[in-house]
Amino acid sequence: MNQIYPLVSIFEKAVCQYNIIAFITFLLISVIWYYVFVKIVSIKYKAINNGLTTYQTKSNYKLQSLKVTSTFMALHRKEIKRFFSSYLYVLNFGMGAVLLLIMSITCFIFGVDKVQQIVGMPNIKPIMINFVPFVMSGMLAMTCTTAVSLSLEGKNLWILKTAPIEAATIYRSKMSVNATILLPISLLSSLFMSLCLKPTIMPAMWMFVTPLAYVAFTCVWGIFINLKMPNFEWESEVTVIKQSMASVIGILGGMLFGFIPMVIIFILPGVDRNLIMGVITLAVIGFTSFLYIKVCGTKLP
Template sequence: MALLGGWVIAYFSGRMKHKSLVGTVLSIVLTGVVLVGSLQINALAAALLQNIEGVRRTLHTWLLPLGLLLDGLVGSWGALLGFLLISLAPFLALVWGMSTQYKRILSSLASHVTRSDYRLREVKAGGRFAALFKKECGRYFGTTIYLLNTGIGAVMLLGFSVYVLFVRGQAALLVAQMGGAQAVAPMLAAVVCLMQATVNPACVSISLEGRTLWILKEAPVPPRELFGAKALVNVLVSDVPATLSVLLLWFGLGLSAPDALALLALCVCMGLFIPVAGLAVNLWLPRLDCENDTIVVKQSASSMIGIFGGMLVVGLGALLWAVGGKLLGFVWFSLAAAAVLLAGAALGWHWLCGSGARILQKL
């Protein structure tokens, strides 16, 4: 399935004008299909238990491969060998069919369309920061591996919030069983902040400049504006979905106004802290010599520390809540945590504009 999905994305991306956009959209759609399918596992298991005899008969007719697998798992080596041989045939056929288009797909992905509709017109002028911000947005939304690996948390958070809104009747019953909205608020805070911790493009944004970092260093752009453009993209990608999610959860779960507003303040401050910390980590552990973006986004030390470090911050907050945060109550605890995160973001930004700028010049 992964092989087929990758082939479909590459095949259609190579035939479209906006390759990166098409690849990103198809990747998100296929990811959504996988997530929706995964949610049906419980229903499938219940259906199997209700009709176990019919399933057993079917496993030895048109679902014979699964029947052979079942027999192999309970000790039949012959059935297991038959299952492997049956599985191997379509796999080899699929690989052979895709390999015939391999070179053509690679060529189409690397090709560029020559325009012939140029027009002489006035070009609008813009500031340095606007140009940097536009460049960062173009890289983020134009690089599929970058967007999906650092933005999937925001997509999942919005999807969860919309789902709760549509099933708010059932959600209200579940909330009542768990002790009411006031008891659920700390869990929601942990979930939302944990998803925000995974939205950290800033922790690899400097490494993605690669061998072209010298252009930004030699340009008449102060480091403050460069860091600000990179951080602003992270803030928008993190805080906008989180804010929408909190508003949807407020209505869908019936949270009280103080709890919802405290949760919103906590999420906004979390979205400000994460990019500042991510930039600091990337300056500390840059990776400017990678052959492609995938290595930077998925395998570099700064990406690992940036993502899991944010999760540790959420875990520390959950531990403090379990130890003594309940004495303050959710509202005051959230506001205190938001103040700490905001102070951390301010101190981190001060460090970036001072020591961070000097480290950038040495890279």
């Protein structure tokens, strides 16, 4: 150690042997070296400081067009980041869609014959073709992120209120995030289930159209419920995401709307399935349009 730092021996004598001369020597050497260091650095201090705190710009800079983001897109990105930054938010509202995708991929991989063996029901294919669109719709409705998206603004809601942004734009940005999450999963799940079941043209069409109608409904339904049952005075997001009535009704209400048509199909065996599918899908679209108009005309709470 003495070879690396010779002052160690002096410091050791001063501390361990209580040698006052060694202590004074160590102190003087340290002070002198510090003084010399400061004097040397002070000569070039200004140049060093300028080098660390300033930067040079290129002389060949050319003014180009700047990208301008719309208010809607800015809010959309904010909502996307908000969703994926909270594992509670993702787990509580994302599992339905994820499970649907896993289920559809599993059915596609194993095929309808294997599904029949697992369920233990022969000739299950016609039943699946009739009920799968609504099973998919009910599972998609579980991912109702808009049911708590307003409440999660919490005490920061005043920022949105004071900003020159229409309430409808804020609602649309939150609905668009829900749609961004659900649309790809809905289309992929419909594709996998269609490839698995190989239905005819009309049932295949309902397998795509009906879940998409429920995606739109889920997005609007959540905002509608959250406007009716807001909760901005929370200390932890757990209160809003897992314990609020808006969360419960947003998820269970959407599921209920998805599974009620299955009961209708079950109790009306003699009615044409395509007719029932069409009527229910149009009813969902009509109800969604009504809620959308009502929501967009509502002020921020």
